[in-house]
Amino acid sequence: MATTPSDSSPTDGGIAGIAGLSETPRGERLHIALLGRRNAGKSSLINALAHQEVAITSSIPGTTTDPVYKAMEILPIGPVVLIDTAGLDDEGILGEERVRKSLSVLDKTDIAVLVVDALTGWGTWEDTLLVRLNNRAIPTVLVLNKSDLVGEPAQVRTATPGSSREHPPWIPVSAYQGRGIDLLKEALIQLGASTREEPSLMGDLVSTGDTVVLVAPIDRSAPKGRLILPQVQAIRDLLDHRAQALVVQETELASALNTLQTAPRLVVTDSQVFKIVNELTPPHISLTSFSILFARYKGNLSQLVSGAKAIENLKPGDQVLIAEACTHHRTDDDIGTVKIPRWLEQKVGGPLSYTWVSGGTLPENLDSFKLVIHCGACMLNRRQMLSRLERIRRAGVPVANYGVTIAYLHGILERVLSPFPQVLAVLQSASTPSGSPHTLSGKPEAPAQTQTQIRT
Ligand SMILES: Nc1nc2c(ncn2[C@@H]2O[C@H](COP(=O)(O)OP(=O)(O)OP(=O)(O)O)[C@@H](O)[C@H]2O)c(=O)[nH]1
Ligand code: SF4
Ligand SMILES: [Mg+2]
Structure with a gap:
């Protein structure tokens, strides 16, 4: 077969060399999303946490319309991405679209800050949101903002009519006066430490002195x-x-x-x-x-290896989804649109029908594909990649990523999996399941762009 691929181009194996090396890559930063009703003070809180005017605030409900991502260093938490969102009680056709976008942020949220307005108190909106966050195992800090407007936090309504239960403990803050912000940071540090207990690149493979x-x-x-x-x-x-x-x-x-x-x-x-x-x-x-190290670090390596095995079952004409997590400059010999399709078709012995998506979302009709091949997700955090893999698994479709697919197509997968015996066993087993469930441990997003083409 032709030359083996490089790990050094942005999409090849999916581990970009494009970020400024003096900066922590986005995929390595703790993603903290501020969520709550309109006007609760989410944007004001981001400004208070950042000590800068990074988000627009106003007394008009619905000021923030799309999720806004701000990468910054919050000492002593370290490198983070703060995500400001639109209010989850927004209404109307546009409002519903904003809510949908805000909720899509949950896919990449490591820690949620649920912001409650002290004037409106805890209600069914907060109940529903908290259940949603719990269902996704997203560690959450509850914050009672505008506490300067109420005498004692204890006097705040703990359950508005219709709310099913008392609220859990919250941190009273005032974004306006800067009160309680240190307590909020401490809570974020604690949760940050626990969410970071995810696999390191090689920490489990090496010992001191190796x-x-x-x-x-x-x-x-x-x-x-x-x-x-x-x-x-x-x-x-x-x-x-x-x-x-x-x-x-x-x-x-x-x-x-x-x-x-x-x-x-x-x-x-x-x-x-x-x-x-x-x-x-x-x-x-x-x-x-x-x-392979990065495929394991960002995702579920067993699922990806299992997906690569499904290449054996592909037949000419089958539908293949190639999913890239961001838009990027394509070269003539682009990995996702040229090289992988070429190698796949050599293997399958005929043309395949490809759909390419790039951006933050996956298509709804995942179950119509025989195989999904995902990029290396260098711009995604682990939680986001695992969310995407889980969606594909639920659709019953095998999924591989660029690195694993390329290794498979070049006949090197077995050797590069040798440090991971359990995953190697998946490769060597007879069946080709679509992957096992896993536990979630852990610039503005470009909209998904879809393009379908049958290669002839
Ligand atoms: N008194 C007081 N007012 C606050 C506080 N935090 C925010 N506000 C005011 O509340 C209003 C809404 O604040 P924003 O930060 O824009 O609220 P938001 O949740 O981002 O609102 P949307 O983007 O519309 O969803 C503004 O007028 C702020 O000045 C606070 O701690 N105390
Ligand atoms: S996120 Fe995916 S598409 Fe974007 S540069 Fe990284 S590997 Fe390439
Ligand atoms: Mg706002």
Whole structure:
């Protein structure tokens, strides 16, 4: 088969090297959404948390119409994305559309701040929203805003007529006076720490003192003067776990392996040079790729591997959805529209019918596809990718991602899964299920763009 793919282009294996390396990538930031009724003070609270006028506020209900994303550093929480939303009690055709957009934010929300207006109190809106958040296992902080307008928070109506129960404990704040904001931050820090207990890139694969060899080819596609994001993240992850990172080009791999007195715990390579790295790495040393590490980190690797196996059942004419999570510049040899379709059709032996979507939403008719191939989701946080995978699983459709699909189509999946025996077993099992359920642990969004085409 043709050359093996690279981990270094934005969509190939889906781990972009495009973000400024001095900034925490969006997908790594804690996503905090402020939700509540119109005029509750959500935008004012964002400004109070940020100590800046980042959101427009006004006494006119419905000021915020679309979700607004603001990446910032909130000390001591760290890098976050604050998401301002439209009021969930909005009405009319436009209002319903705004509510729908606000609720779609839940797919990527790590922590929710449910903002209650002290003047209106706790009601059925809040009841319904809290149940929704609980059902999605989204840790939630309840905030009673405008507490400067009521004497004692305890005097606030705890249940408006029709509300089913008392409200849970809330934090009284005044965005207006800046009161209670530190308490709110403390609650966010605590919840942030617990939601961050998600898999690290290699934390479970290495022990203190282990050496991991990272193979990073420096070819014409490598950006000048710097490493790409996945390489930087891998080095940082190893340092976090007190392991040693030995970074080499493929041309230096053999001498690096010879120099080491004990075998490295793992070799991680860019898929582009997999063939040569596979030959140079003795079978007793575990070998994987950056794409696979990130597929595991962002999603449910077993589900994705199971989805890749479903390629075996594809027949010419079958419908395949290629889902990219953001719009990006396409090159002539684009991975999602050119390379993967070409490799798939070589494998299947005829043309397939493709639908491409890009942006924040997946199409409604997921069950009409034989296979979904998702991008590497570098711009998504883990929660958002898992939400998307879960939707596809519920539709009963197999799903793979770029990295896993490419590895499968190039015959390297088995070796790159060697560090993950349980996932390898999925690949080696006879059946091709559409994936197992999983637990959710964890710039303005472009609207979905859909394009269907039968390749001839
Ligand atoms: N007294 C007082 N007024 C507040 C406080 N927080 C917000 N307000 C006022 O409440 C009104 C609504 O505030 P916003 O922050 O725009 O509320 P919102 O929830 O973003 O409103 P929508 O975008 O319309 O859903 C504005 O007039 C604010 O000045 C507060 O803590 N105390
Ligand atoms: S989110 Fe997906 S489409 Fe966007 S750059 Fe990353 S891998 Fe490519
Ligand atoms: Mg607002």
